[in-house]
Amino acid sequence: MSHISPIIWQFLVKWMTNFALFPPEASRLAPQMDALLFFLILVSLIGLTIVVLLVTSFSILYSKQRHPVAEQIEGSTLLEATWTIIPLGLFLVMFVWGALIYFRVYTPPANAMNIYVVGKQWMWKAEHPGGQHEINSLHVPTGRAIQLTLISQDVFHSFSIPAFRVKREAIPGRYTTVWFEATVPGTYHLFCTQYCGTNHSQMIGDIVVLTPEDYRKWLAGSTSGASLAQNGERLFASLSCAACHNTRPDARGPSLANVYGAKLALSSGGTVTADDAYLREAILNPSQHITQGYAPIMPTYQGQVSEEGIIALVEYIKNLNSDYRIQQTTNTVDLLPESEGKTAGQAPAAKVPAAQGGVKQ
Amino acid sequence: MSPVNTIVSLPDQSTARIPRVNYLNKENGLLSWLLTGDHKRIAILYLISITFFFFIGGALAGLIRLELLTPQADLMATDTYNKVFSMHGIIMIFFFLVPSVPATLGNFLIPLMIGAKDLALPKINLLSWYLYMAGGILAIYTMATGGVDTGWTFTTPLSTHYVNTNVLTTGLAVFIAGFSSIFTGLNFIVTIHKMRAPGMTWFKLPLFVWAHYAASILMVLGTPVLAIAIVLVALERTIGIGVFDPTKGGDPLLFQHLFWFYSHPAVYIMILPGMGVISEVISTFSRKRVFGYTAVAFSSVAIAVFGFFVWAHHMFIMGVSNYAVLVFSLLTMLVAVPSAIKIFNWTFTLYKGSITFETPMLYAFGFMGLFTIGGMTGVFLGTSGTDIHLTETYFIVAHFHFVMVGGMLMAFLAGIHFWWPKMTGRMYPEKISQLAAVVTFIGFNLTFFPQFILGMLGMPRRYASYPPEFQILNVFSTAGASILGVGYLLPVLYLVWSLKYGEIAGNNPWQATGLEWQIQSPPLTENFVVMPIMDHEAYDYEWLERQKVKEVASVG
């Protein structure tokens, strides 16, 4: 709808946001969601107006004073077909339009920067790939597709950022993902929207959207020394994973280099793409995920590694994939604190393809 | 003769008397009520108990609104607030909305409308009231002894492992109330199939009966799935079986599948009987046959059938597969169509009618407006894309209150006023009740419309405290709630008053065509002295005119 008149659109949204009737639009997706929302509101208003107008005018025209004797009418197939088919058509338009947006929100672009979020009663813990931890807040740069990989440690939570129009349930025992690309720097609400017990209403936080320069500064200022993958590497060593998962020819387990994103043939038949969810499952329930050609000897690590530990392991294994590492590096190089000097000049140029990558207007 | 702006025709008040023998005074004493098999007396028992639970739930709603007056959790602690909204939901849904119209008006009217002496299974009917009371008392008891803070949805694993409140007893209360609802529905289906008077074919049934038939199907087939889900939650909580427990390999989403398999059709259980009431009221006060009777009748059945196919739209963001989201979103769009058909058919029933504006009609107009808004906002949530932004916020809260309170409660009040003369033999006072209808409408909109905006802004539901910028809309909402409270208290007062001082209504104060209006008010215990024969269509006002002419002729 925004193509009809950008000026009116801007005016409408700004005005409504200003009067606290509408949340600010701070992500690339928000205007697309709002276009559908305004379409729905428009259809509703028209529908409501038709009903109210008809009821009012009939009430006046055919009140008992004016129209003492009713005329019996059986019905009208034509009319009834009209108000069956028109709403049906409109609903189908909404369905298709809504489904398109739904896909967009839950299909992260391949080059998105991944941040892990763990929900627990009653806080959000965010793990940046660079090893930065945050509780109840999330710092993100503008102009960059950010993918969140969510999991809950206990009950259902829901990670909601109204200003970005995104929301995703954090489920116990399973990764879910959502992505966004922030456009306007500022501080926005983060809510847990799924009722999760006593302090549900305190499970809130701030989404801090920074310009790439500020984000770089923030990253540099809050680093914990080791990146997430490095933590994972340490854990990988302390759990002796490398005893089996190595590159020796007599290795008892498959090598994990380049395993992320690969299509694996399973010993139970069938193939599977090794994504985050698969890696997590393979650590916790290995016997259901045996790669073809290997014996089912891997023990389960359920109860031995925390969700954060698993995240570190998953990130480590992902970083063993050279494609992934290269892609993430090129993708985020201008954001890395140490690269400030050399990429400051070319950052805007590098940003454009990344920004255009995910979303087609 | 009669005033031009009303259809009410009452007998001469100086000579009129309540019939000497009727179901109310046939037998006396508390025991004659508690052991009755008479569907009309059971309906009255239900009416009293449902009103009681409505005001308990309403008081809890008042507490919620008061707490939300300020952004901080200052009136009560957050866990108290959680218990209050959980009990509000549980009581309102399982002990008010589900049984409201079916168990009171349906119980009273279905046998009368189809020309039967009673429901097919009077003892089961009484049993269902006792089950309802047992469940209700248990729910009140759990509330008094600490309450429950899972929300009415009992979401696992919160309800099984992470709260230490009275989940078991509340679950048991809901379980018992569920069986009460199953027995009511079962009784209606059997009655409508087997007890119709001669000549009462399916397409001569009042639409009220059709709507109850559709709702009963949902009660019978949906409720047991809720029962087994609750049993599994209870087993998981007590002995720790692992069906929903993610740490043991269970899937917590499975609980939601089972829960919503009932709880989505349950909203149709709640709204369909209300739609039945609206059909009767609109037809009577516009003196016209319902526009497209067949379409309205079949749309009820269509809603009931499609109602079983859409439950996962409550779970779009919860991690169901994206393919399932597509399917369920599409089916949700289909189930929205019959509701749209109904709204337009009612609207066109007014066309070329002869409309008067007594209280039931005002409530019916209120229903049409509010239900249209409630239904359209439902489409916002059935559209998978916008659901992401709007679900689990106050938009949801506003949406289902528009449907349930704006729709069902309006319909319930319309029905209570409409059939009050039949139930008691006396009229309610017209002016004050019209005022109550208007007050309710205004209060309702003031309460719940701001919540749509709150939801758009992203305010999550079930929050005891909230960011301060949402306060102004919450203040509006709380202010509206106080007006709404007055709107609901008024009917109780004047309806009780009318039991003694109301005008004598006579058989057919509204000049309506249903069989229930052709007998005395209040009816005899056995309803019909002679077996009625249905020899005219439903809503045949010309037949009614001919009847009057005949009566005059025979008297003259």
Place this chain on the structure above:
Amino acid sequence: MSDSSAIAHGEQEAPHEEHPSYLRHHFESTEQQADASNFAMWLFLLTEVMFFGGLFTAYLIYRNWYYPAFVAGSHQLSIPLGGLNTLLLITSSFTMAMGVWCAETRRKSGLVLCLILTFILGLGFLGIKTIEYTEKFEKHHVPSWHYSLNSFLNPDSDKEARAAGDQPLPLDMARKTEVYFSLYFAMTGMHALHMIIGIAILGFMIFRARAGAYTAGHVTFVENFGLYWHFVDIIWIFLFPLLYLISRH
């Protein structure tokens, strides 16, 4: 005031002959009454179908997810006991059907005999179920009740698992047997609960049948109870292969 005969063309009921004592006032004929209560019973059975439907859904999902655990769990059950129970229940269904026939043809002693047989067969079923449950309890196969994975991690140490030739399950899969036994106890437990209720009603019916209550032409109660009993039988007909007979080769 006019009385309730306001419908001018109501037809005066034919002065009816003596009603049978069991015809309730609001029915026009015994046939209508029998029809109505029979239909009501069927509707009640529909709710029972949906009640068990939730359990079957859960079963199907987890069986697909954790097939090896379901196989190993199933091997812990005894086919002879389960098969015997199936025989008992099917036979009791037959005696119940014969009971209904006796009631329809007004054979009082035959009806009492059939009901007593059904009663005994039902008790036998529950007795065997108790033996099975006790065994599970002793082997710590009751979920959460000091649940033991021993039979699945070391099948050689376990009589049933050895007999079935089970391979040791990996730990993560062995843990999923708890899901199997959760469903086993939930499903057979709900079924047994229905049996207990049925047997209680049977006991009551035997007394009434001896007093001749069901052989005077009014057989609805026996018929409806028969429907209930057959339904419980049908549930078991599905439970037996689903729980006992997973991959026995």
Place this chain on the structure above:
Amino acid sequence: MSEPREHEHHIVSPKIYGAILAALLVGTALTVWASYIDLGIFNPIIALAIACTKATLVVLFFMHVKYSTRLTKLAVFAGVFTFLILIGMTLSDYISRAWGTW
């Protein structure tokens, strides 16, 4: 009053009951026997097919549905139908979850 009854109350003869009992017993034996043979994917299918046949026999004869009104048959059908919706639509989610995101 009600739908005209299609049949007078039909009394099933004990002979039929006996035959059904025999069929059910044979079915039980068959299902146990079949479970000991390795048929791969067909094992559960055969087990369920036998169970469904047995259940159908019980419904048709022990429960007299074969001789009942259309209404009773419709009720049985409605129960099975809703049961299949519950299972089918729930499984549709679980099956398609394994297909991955898109």
